[in-house]
Amino acid sequence: DIVMTQSPDSLAVSLGERATINCKSSQSLLYSSNNKDYLAWFQQKPGQPPKLLISWASSREFGVPDRFSGSGSGTDFTLTISSLQAEDVALYYCQQYYSTPFTFGPGTKVDIK
Amino acid sequence: EVQLVQSGAEMKKPGESLKISCKGSGYIFTSYWIAWVRQMPGKRPEWMGIIYPGDSNTRYSPSFQGQVTISAGKSISTAYLQWSSLKASDTAMYYCARISDNSGYYYPMDYWGQGTLVTVSS
Numbered sequence: 001d002i003v004m005t006q007s008p009d010s011l012a013v014s015l016g017e018r019a020t021i022n023c024k025s026s027q028s029l030l031y032s033s034n035n036k037d038y039l040a041w042f043q044q045k046p047g048q049p050p051k052l053l054i055s056w057a058s059s060r061e062f063g064v065p066d067r068f069s070g071s072g073s074g075t076d077f078t079l080t081i082s083s084l085q086a087e088d089v090a091l092y093y094c095q096q097y098y099s100t101p102f103t104f105g106p107g108t109k110v111d112i113k
Numbered sequence: 114e115v116q117l118v119q120s121g122a123e124m125k126k127p128g129e130s131l132k133i134s135c136k137g138s139g140y141i142f143t144s145y146w147i148a149w150v151r152q153m154p155g156k157r158p159e160w161m162g163i164i165y166p167g168d169s170n171t172r173y174s175p176s177f178q179g180q181v182t183i184s185a186g187k188s189i190s191t192a193y194l195q196w197s198s199l200k201a202s203d204t205a206m207y208y209c210a211r212i213s214d215n216s217g218y219y220y221p222m223d224y225w226g227q228g229t230l231v232t233v234s235s
Contacts, residue, residue: 001175038219040221049208049210049226049227050222050225051225052213052221055220055221055223056221095158095221097218097219097220097221100160100172101174101175101176102160103159104158104159104160106157
């Protein structure tokens with residue numbers, strides 16, 4: 001199985017400041033035939049299912065605010081919230097869909113400082 | 114509007130059987146893979162397996178193979194997750210989710226059900 005790790009476990013950021021979450025996979029998620037990274041980012045708030053924010057490492061889903069951005073390739077990825085808003089307090093997970101079983105990172109908790 | 118609506122919370126005893134459901138609407142249910150995902154309290158989500166409702170083709174995570182059965186009733190746009198003998202360790206929230214592209218399953222999960230809480234306790 002591909003092992004996903006995330007750092008930090010949690011972070012507290014002031015409103016309007018930048019939050020950065022890192023995700024690392026135990027093997028490359030880049031499929032050479034289409035040059036795509038099979039990596040998604042999800043946001044989960046208490047009592048809710050995960051919500052897809054970003055797919056293919058950097059493609060924002062329709063309706064997701066543009067303060068959310070994804071970057072990286074291969075084995076190292078980053079989710080950035082450029083200007084944290086109160087409604088962004090949540091758990092964030094990365095997930096690979098390169099090979100089954102598709103696996104999630106342990107999550108990063110984002111809070112307001 | 115795409116929706117996945119799951120059956121309600123269940124409280125069961127160890128050794129009992131259970132089948133939970135996930136009804137899709139707003140899209141062609143038979144054309145998209147459906148995944149089942151377990152989330153134990155305070156833990157990361159875990160991908161259990163997937164089913165293609167069009168022909169009931171199924172793939173399981175090795176961690177869940179033999180522990181659960183995934184099935185689908187395509188005429189009623191419903192996917193199922195079932196246990197023949199529950200254990201206390203099966204206590205978790207279970208989500209169904211749609212795979213976002215109808216050309217395969219190596220795609221992200223875009224729409225999720227609201228979750229079914231399964232509690233197993235004597």
